[in-house]
Amino acid sequence: MKFILFFVVLFFAIDGFGQPPENSTFNSTNSNQEIQLEEEIKTYGNYMDSVAPVSKKQESREFNKDKVPKRNQENLSPSSSFKVQSSQVLELESNKVKYQISSRSPSVESQKVMDSEVEQLRNIDDESFEYHLYNYVSGNYDVTRQESLYRAEAIDGNNQEVQRLIVANSIATGDDNATRKGLVKLVNNGTLSKETISYTDDVLESAKGNEILITHGTNDSYGTIYNQLIQGPVFNSICIVSLDLLKSSSYRELIKGKGVKVPNREVVDIQFFIEMCNLNSNKGISISMTFPLEYLKPMASQLVPYGLVLRTGKQKPLCASDLDDLWNKDFNKKNLNEYTSPESRNYAKNYRPTKVILKKFHDSNKSNDYMNSSEKKRKKGN
Numbered sequence: 543m544k545f546i547l548f549f550v551v552l553f554f555a556i557d558g559f560g561q562p563p564e565n566s567t568f569n570s571t572n573s574n575q576e577i578q579l580e581e582e583i584k585t586y587g588n589y590m591d592s593v594a595p596v597s598k599k600q601e602s603r604e605f606n607k608d609k610v611p612k613r614n615q616e617n618l619s620p621s622s623s624f625k626v627q628s629s630q631v632l633e634l635e636s637n638k639v640k641y642q643i644s645s646r647s648p649s650v651e652s653q654k655v656m657d658s659e660v661e662q663l664r665n666i667d668d669e670s671f672e673y674h675l676y677n678y679v680s681g682n683y684d685v686t687r688q689e690s691l692y693r694a695e696a697i698d699g700n701n702q703e704v705q706r707l708i709v710a711n712s713i714a715t716g717d718d719n720a721t722r723k724g725l726v727k728l729v730n731n732g733t734l735s736k737e738t739i740s741y742t743d744d745v746l747e748s749a750k751g752n753e754i755l756i757t758h759g760t761n762d763s764y765g766t767i768y769n770q771l772i773q774g775p776v777f778n779s780i781c782i783v784s785l786d787l788l789k790s791s792s793y794r795e796l797i798k799g800k801g802v803k804v805p806n807r808e809v810v811d812i813q814f815f816i817e818m819c820n821l822n823s824n825k826g827i828s829i830s831m832t833f834p835l836e837y838l839k840p841m842a843s844q845l846v847p848y849g850l851v852l853r854t855g856k857q858k859p860l861c862a863s864d865l866d867d868l869w870n871k872d873f874n875k876k877n878l879n880e881y882t883s884p885e886s887r888n889y890a891k892n893y894r895p896t897k898v899i900l901k902k903f904h905d906s907n908k909s910n911d912y913m914n915s916s917e918k919k920r921k922k923g924n
Contacts, residue, residue, distance in 0.1 A: 628659040628662050629672045631659050632659045632663075635648070635656050636656070643834040643836050645810065647810045647811060663676060664677070671697040674693040674694040674697070675691075675694040675707075677690040678691040683789055683790035685790065691704070691711055702728075705733065706733065706760065708724050709724035709764060712724055714793040715792060716796045718771060722772075734761075734765065734768060738761045738764075738889075740876040740880075742769055743769045744873045745762065746766055746769055747868060748848055748849030748868065749828035749851050750777075751826060752828045752853065753781060753826050753827075754780070754802060754825055755851070756828070756829050756833075757782060757783070757832070758784075758785050758834070760786070763787070770782060781797070781802055785814075802818075804818060805818050816840055824855070825856055826853065826857055827855035828851035829845070829853075830851060831850050831851060838852065847899065849868050849869075849873070850892055850893070850896075862899065869900060
């Protein structure tokens, strides 16, 4: 039974399938990539961008734990006071960029603010943790600034934001060994959860047979890359492309070397994403369901939901029976059947379109006289 465009319409019409923290295709007000800083991002809406479904109070605590190491703010010298203020402005601007639902690149205004504040930090203390951290952050994964990242790590190697950026830099430079070590560290400190690893394993299973998997946020990117590097040959034929990391010119060159065409656009936004899909339409493309709806709506008629991805580009014919096999034979479904955390319940919501499609598939077979007759004969033969 072939997939038809009806299922695409069904996919975008399903109500109540929002995945609260991670940028979900079912709820355009909730994109997710890095859960952080509840109070400061209220101004920009609930545009989360990583699946880390914790309560709002927990979000604030988790973020504060990994902010720039706290200094005693009593009796601060004027220079120290300016350092704190610049760090707060930079944190606010970097989060504003993370929680955008139509672009992975900072706006011209945000970039100017970040550059100005980084320069101020450099003038105050160019050996400080704050300067080195934000010098790298404001560079949008510019690997020529990696020395600053390493210096920040030397000052506070336990800072989880630094550890996440170390992984991003390793991916952008194509250093698989460093990426593997960094991801293992994120697993060990709980930044990359077992729920994310299990979910993204099923994402990769959904992408099998396609050459490209495009991810949007931190969790879907880090999770799929972790599974690919750890499980090895099972998923090696899939080129994972992080839309967020495409801000890096080094990463763009790395991806081009793997045969993926990249738009000649500086800003990574919806138009960049659409153009990249069109440029690579001769290949099978899978798109993570964690993309915000704003990216997907312009090309909805070209998308076919399959498991935990949306497929486009050059596709082999897909049947509902293939999806049935994916569901029953390939998926681990631990976020449905084993894990019970709030995070797993959020991930579970992205399995619902498949359940709806398969229910319609099986219901249609029940009303099919030929299928019923064949089933009766099979049972009678037994």
